[in-house]
Amino acid sequence: MALNQQTVMVTGAAGMLAGDLIPRLLRGGWRVQLFDLKQSEVAGCLVAALDITSFKDVSNAVSDVSPEWLINCAAYTQVDAAESNEQAAFAVNGSGAGNLARALSDVGGKMLHISTDYVFGGPDGCSARRTPYLPEDKPDPCGVYGKSKHLGEVEVVEALPESHLVLRTSWLHGIHGHNFVNTMLKLAKERTELSVVDDQVGSPTWAGWLAEVMVELIEKDARGTFHATSRGGISWLDFAREIFRVAGAEVELKGQTTEELGREAPRPRYSTLDVGKLESLLGRQCITWQEGVARHLEALRA
């Protein structure tokens, strides 16, 4: 175990991904200073209140902590609500991320920023692309959420040209928040039939695995932009099938189109990310999405 006792500042500490990340940072010997909108406690550590949309508050917190790394898990993640709350989504995902990076550049720390597959797919999600996106591909963001997250990437890279690590992930599922796996398991107790979207293809990613990779990357002092998802591109219908198979749930599944579901925000029809650059750095393959489902269900059972 590394006992480096350096400080990592985590924003969005009460969220789903941070719930998996924080215990892994502690096990790795990192000191953690945690922040989120509201004061709370995670993994036995105090989470202090900090709204990342206020540069003044961010600047004070960052200079007090003076972290080796700042990991930004804070985000406006309600994809549908973002369509009618554009200003709020941009304030958190765009300039909020930029505030953290600018404050950090004043004290000399490094920033791991989490971004999304929604920086691809086109404004209405209907890009014709059907091959995995590379980290170097020109972003073509989908919907307000995608555009706001793209702005965040741009602001982080501009403020910290040599000290940023941007990880784009997708279809996150973990035990600490609302997500597709938990929703399907809940629905399996209530329904015998279910319609699930079959015309969006992407890569489900187990938050526990991503959290392990995040700790490994800061320990390696990695910089740049990487795609960090499980291997494989599937539809939500395939994902649901595997969840029910592993859970032993008997639910009859039917395919449904994005139009039939009728959500407010557009979704990328195809957003599989190429993880080759990350795999070269790690020296091994990313987990498969099926392994991610199995590990999620194991964690729930434990």
Ligand SMILES: NC(=O)c1ccc[n+]([C@@H]2O[C@H](COP(=O)([O-])OP(=O)(O)OC[C@H]3O[C@@H](n4cnc5c(N)ncnc54)[C@H](OP(=O)(O)O)[C@@H]3O)[C@@H](O)[C@H]2O)c1
């Ligand atoms: N979930 C996915 O499927 C997915 C996929 C790809 C990428 N990502 C990215 O992965 C990262 C982590 O996602 P997640 O699912 O763990 O998100 P999450 O559970 O929604 O956590 C985000 C946290 O940020 C907090 N927050 C919101 N506005 C804030 C502000 N102004 N100042 C400080 N904190 C604020 C939220 O508080 P409230 O809950 O009180 O708002 C929440 O605790 C995000 O960058 C997200 O964009 C997620």
